[in-house]
Amino acid sequence: MSVDNLTAVLYGVEDLRLEQRPIPTIKDDQVLIRMDSIGICGSDVHYLVHGRIGDFILQKPMIIGHESSGVVHKVGKSVKHLKVGDRVAIEPGVPCRYCENCKQGKYNLCPDMIFCATPPVDGNLSRYYAHAADFCFKLPDHVTMEEGSLLEPLSVGIHACRRANIGLGTKVLILGAGPIGLSVLISALSMGAGEIIITDILDDRLKLAKELGATHTLVVSKDAKESDLVKQVHDTLGTAPDVSIDCTGFEATNRLALLATKSGGCVVIVGCGPPDVKIPLISGLTREIDIRGVFRYCNDYPAALALVASGKINVKKLITHHFDITQTSEAFDTARYGRGGAIKVIIHAAPRNENNLKPF
Numbered sequence: 001m002s003v004d005n006l007t008a009v010l011y012g013v014e015d016l017r018l019e020q021r022p023i024p025t026i027k028d029d030q031v032l033i034r035m036d037s038i039g040i041c042g043s044d045v046h047y048l049v050h051g052r053i054g055d056f057i058l059q060k061p062m063i064i065g066h067e068s069s070g071v072v073h074k075v076g077k078s079v080k081h082l083k084v085g086d087r088v089a090i091e092p093g094v095p096c097r098y099c100e101n102c103k104q105g106k107y108n109l110c111p112d113m114i115f116c117a118t119p120p121v122d123g124n125l126s127r128y129y130a131h132a133a134d135f136c137f138k139l140p141d142h143v144t145m146e147e148g149s150l151l152e153p154l155s156v157g158i159h160a161c162r163r164a165n166i167g168l169g170t171k172v173l174i175l176g177a178g179p180i181g182l183s184v185l186i187s188a189l190s191m192g193a194g195e196i197i198i199t200d201i202l203d204d205r206l207k208l209a210k211e212l213g214a215t216h217t218l219v220v221s222k223d224a225k226e227s228d229l230v231k232q233v234h235d236t237l238g239t240a241p242d243v244s245i246d247c248t249g250f251e252a253t254n255r256l257a258l259l260a261t262k263s264g265g266c267v268v269i270v271g272c273g274p275p276d277v278k279i280p281l282i283s284g285l286t287r288e289i290d291i292r293g294v295f296r297y298c299n300d301y302p303a304a305l306a307l308v309a310s311g312k313i314n315v316k317k318l319i320t321h322h323f324d325i326t327q328t329s330e331a332f333d334t335a336r337y338g339r340g341g342a343i344k345v346i347i348h349a350a351p352r353n354e355n356n357l358k359p360f
């Protein structure tokens with residue numbers, strides 16, 4: 001009998017199938033990974049529902065999933081730092097290593113990046129998966145496989161906070177308390193941020209934000225007046241934030257970030273919306289606000305791992321649901337409709353806790 005490599009393949013809009021695929025062969029610099037935990041990202045759901053994100057269009061079946069961890073099953077000939085049995089977090093994007101951006105250390109901007117579950121590149125919601133060994137990070141024994149998969153969204157949070165130059169006492173406004181907003185919150189706290197105000201339209205998410213250490217929360221109604229929201233942010237902090245980080249991708253939050261930030265401050269936009277948005281640019285420019293973009297992350301996995309391994313933060317609180325890979329469809333429905341207050345939904349490609357040395 002051939003080995004089970006059950007795999008979640010997105011064939012098109014609303015057409016996600018579980019099927020058997022051959023076990024991948026590995027190159028000399030790769031490892032074969034027996035997959036364990038795979039988190040569902042907003043982009044996975046977006047491809048399922050819309051079949052595209054911007055110019056990245058699903059044109060042939062694609063394996064979904066990119067927030068993952070697993071156990072090394074086989075090691076390529078030239079791999080030095082990993083051995084069979086090592087538990088690893090998988091950084092899902094592998095750059096070309098040769099272009100100008102790669103050579104300057106900004107590999108997240110590599111135009112030839114191979115990034116899991118971004119068409120046409122396959123992801124890793126499967127039982128077995130081959131990946132460049134140097135983009136696999138060995139987990140210490142006390143870090144769980146679920147935490148390993150969460151290093152991916154946490155890296156986005158760390159990268160955003162690094163882009164915003166968050167440091168001791170920085171006053172921060174975070175827009176959106178979904179998985180990325182909460183990852184930014186955790187990262188900002190660990191980087192020494194002072195007061196942090198976080199907004200969302202869902203009160204449940206803000207409750208979690210409070211538990212994670214937000215100093216202030218603000219429920220925002222969709223029809224709230226912009227100037228009232230700016231005032232509420234200023235009144236709550238007693239001043240304007242040094243930095244605002246928009247994790248939602250809505251025009252309204254792009255605008256609020258720009259209008260609320262102090263003169264000389266910084267606005268970082270993580271969540272992307274439509275290609276053209278109307279923002280109060282001149283107000284931002286004449287107040288010398290730096291507007292900075294974020295594209296995934298770059299050299300942020302080691303910090304994300306160090307943070308989780310330190311035990312200083314509790315990233316596990318983001319996980320609201322667990323499903324076995326055989327229940328992938330239910331898992332996607334839960335993530336998609338936010339069922340049961342879903343924040344981060346984890347799919348297990350190996351029996352839950354099988355590879356956790358400390359039970360999750």
Ligand code: 572
Binds near residue numbers: 043296
């Ligand atoms: O975990 C990384 C990640 N990046 C996302 C979305 C979800 N997860 N990005 C938003 C979409 N862009 S993109 O440029 N693209 C589809 C390649 O529009 C990438 C970053």
Ligand code: ZN
Binds near residue numbers: 041042043066
């Ligand atoms: Zn993602």
